[in-house]
Amino acid sequence: MKNFGSLFAAWMVVWAVFFVYEVSVARRVARLREEIERLKQQLREG
Amino acid sequence: MSTARAAGILLAKELRLEFRTRELLTTTVIFALVVVVLFSYAFDPTAAESRRYGPGLLWIAFLFAGSLMLNPSFAREQSNDTLDALRMAPVSSFAILLGKMLANFIYMSLAEIVLVPVFAVLYNISLAGVVGRLILVLILGTLGLVITGTVFSAVSAHARMRELLLPLLLLPILAPLLIAAVEATASLLADPPELDRTWVAFLAGFDTVFLTASWLLCDYLVEE
Amino acid sequence: MKDTRSSMSGQLAGAVLVCALLFFAGYAALFIAPDERTMHEIQRIFYFHLPSWITSFSAFFVVFLANVAYIITRKPKWDWLGVAGAEVGVVCCTIGLITGPIWAHPVWGVWWTWDARLTTTFILWLLYITYLLLRGLLEDPERRASLSAIFGIFAFLDVPLVYMSNRLWRTQHPQPVIAGGQGSGLDPVMSKVLAICIFAVYGVMIILYHQRYALERLRHEYEELRFEVESRAADAASMGKGNR
Numbered sequence: 029m030k031n032f033g034s035l036f037a038a039w040m041v042v043w044a045v046f047f048v049y050e051v052s053v054a055r056r057v058a059r060l061r062e063e064i065e066r067l068k069q070q071l072r073e074g
Numbered sequence: 075m076s077t078a079r080a081a082g083i084l085l086a087k088e089l090r091l092e093f094r095t096r097e098l099l100t101t102t103v104i105f106a107l108v109v110v111v112l113f114s115y116a117f118d119p120t121a122a123e124s125r126r127y128g129p130g131l132l133w134i135a136f137l138f139a140g141s142l143m144l145n146p147s148f149a150r151e152q153s154n155d156t157l158d159a160l161r162m163a164p165v166s167s168f169a170i171l172l173g174k175m176l177a178n179f180i181y182m183s184l185a186e187i188v189l190v191p192v193f194a195v196l197y198n199i200s201l202a203g204v205v206g207r208l209i210l211v212l213i214l215g216t217l218g219l220v221i222t223g224t225v226f227s228a229v230s231a232h233a234r235m236r237e238l239l240l241p242l243l244l245l246p247i248l249a250p251l252l253i254a255a256v257e258a259t260a261s262l263l264a265d266p267p268e269l270d271r272t273w274v275a276f277l278a279g280f281d282t283v284f285l286t287a288s289w290l291l292c293d294y295l296v297e298e
Numbered sequence: 299m300k301d302t303r304s305s306m307s308g309q310l311a312g313a314v315l316v317c318a319l320l321f322f323a324g325y326a327a328l329f330i331a332p333d334e335r336t337m338h339e340i341q342r343i344f345y346f347h348l349p350s351w352i353t354s355f356s357a358f359f360v361v362f363l364a365n366v367a368y369i370i371t372r373k374p375k376w377d378w379l380g381v382a383g384a385e386v387g388v389v390c391c392t393i394g395l396i397t398g399p400i401w402a403h404p405v406w407g408v409w410w411t412w413d414a415r416l417t418t419t420f421i422l423w424l425l426y427i428t429y430l431l432l433r434g435l436l437e438d439p440e441r442r443a444s445l446s447a448i449f450g451i452f453a454f455l456d457v458p459l460v461y462m463s464n465r466l467w468r469t470q471h472p473q474p475v476i477a478g479g480q481g482s483g484l485d486p487v488m489s490k491v492l493a494i495c496i497f498a499v500y501g502v503m504i505i506l507y508h509q510r511y512a513l514e515r516l517r518h519e520y521e522e523l524r525f526e527v528e529s530r531a532a533d534a535a536s537m538g539k540g541n542r
Contacts, residue, residue: 031340031404038343038400039328042350042393043320046502049389050313053509057309060516067523071530222452229445233435243432243449246424247456250463257467272466283455291451294369294444 084173
């Protein structure tokens with residue numbers, strides 16, 4: 029099992045990078061949705 | 075008014091403005107000089123090493139000095155909104171861009187006229203017999219720097235942190251120009267000196283590509 | 299709230315699909331692919347390294363097309379396509395730039411070499427990060443869109459020049475030849491695994507691209523709403539003054 033450590037590291041990198049990005053996009057979407065609801069509410073009241 | 079004539083008039087305006095104070099020119103020359111001297115502290119060049127690293131050093135000094143000097147190109151217009159006045163004049167946006175490019179080219183060339191002999195003296199490099207060909211390489215390299223630099227000066231003029239942004243935008247784009255200019259210069263300083271046609275053609279190609287792109291996109295650069 | 303919930307589940311579905319695709323590709327690469335003669339385990343990185351580079355370049359190419367389309371049509375959707383593609387492209391490129399050295403070090407003994415392919419990829423990565431930085435520093439949305447499109451076009455035009463200049467340099471200063479890929483005589487099972495992985499990583503890239511595009515569209519909606527709220531507040535204030 030030569031260099032299995034490096035293979036594992038690379039595999040983890042692939043997962044980590046995609047995962048972190050997916051979470052980043054999801055969080056930004058959630059935050060924006062909140063803000064949009066807040067603004068829509070403001071317009072309804074105003 | 076034809077583009078060429080408009081560019082000429084605008085060029086004259088730019089030069090008149092700059093030569094009143096000459097601040098851009100002097101700071102550019104001094105900065106490039108400082109970079110050249112600083113390199114001699116970082117590396118201690120013997121004769122053979124000078125020949126090897128000299129060209130790289132020279133062009134890096136030009137790129138750094140250039141990317142700092144190009145900033146005020148469009149930034150200066152912002153304080154009095156003079157760009158709006160220019161836009162309303164019956165000149166094409168390419169004329170405006172061209173006028174600035176030519177002005178920047180002249181400033182860089184003046185700086186180089188001072189720097190190249192100084193560099194040759196400081197690093198004991200003989201330029202005998204290659205001056206004409208060296209000037210060709212310098213012109214082509216400087217054109218590339220000035221064309222892309224003026225465009226990016228227009229791009230970064232509207233951004234925050236524009237002084238830091240311009241070198242950041244410019245230097246990665248100029249990587250191929252740097253290789254070409256350095257290699258062409260190096261082959262001229264080699265023994266026997268020889269003008270490398272491939273690299274010169276590459277430089278000419280680089281300049282053409284980006285000048286064409288500037289021409290196609292000029293309206294969007296100079297607009298509101 | 300129905301709108302929010304349905305797109306939330308869309309978001310979740312996308313995330314689940316990404317995981318599934320990566321698991322699928324990983325299984326293929328790690329267990330189905332046969333062992334390579336000289337490099338053994340470490341060669342399997344190739345099944346992710348190559349697809350990450352292909353998808354990154356595809357994303358950047360789409361960004362270029364989007365930039366040109368924006369300049370011509372001025373429709374915001376092309377700007378959204380541009381920024382989404384740049385981010386996703388940078389993500390895939392980052393994976394490529396990290397997995398490359400991880401593979402290279404045990405195999406060649408060096409982490410990095412400045413050959414044409416690697417240098418071009420690195421500069422490509424830098425250029426599109428700069429594209430994103432530039433956007434962050436430009437505030438007015440229209441100006442941001444058009445100026446970043448211009449930079450994007452210049453950046454993409456530069457890429458073949460970077461590659462060419464490096465190749466020209468290499469022919470003049472030959473370095474020990476270090477092959478970047480293992481295209482030479484791929485075993486048929488390996489080819490199939492590679493195809494699976496390319497398909498999977500493309501799938502991941504497209505899903506992420508789609509989600510990032512949706513985010514940008516959402517941001518546009520947010521900015522429009524904010525403008526409306528602010529202009530109503532301004533109207534109310536000025537009307538109040540007028541009545542006095």
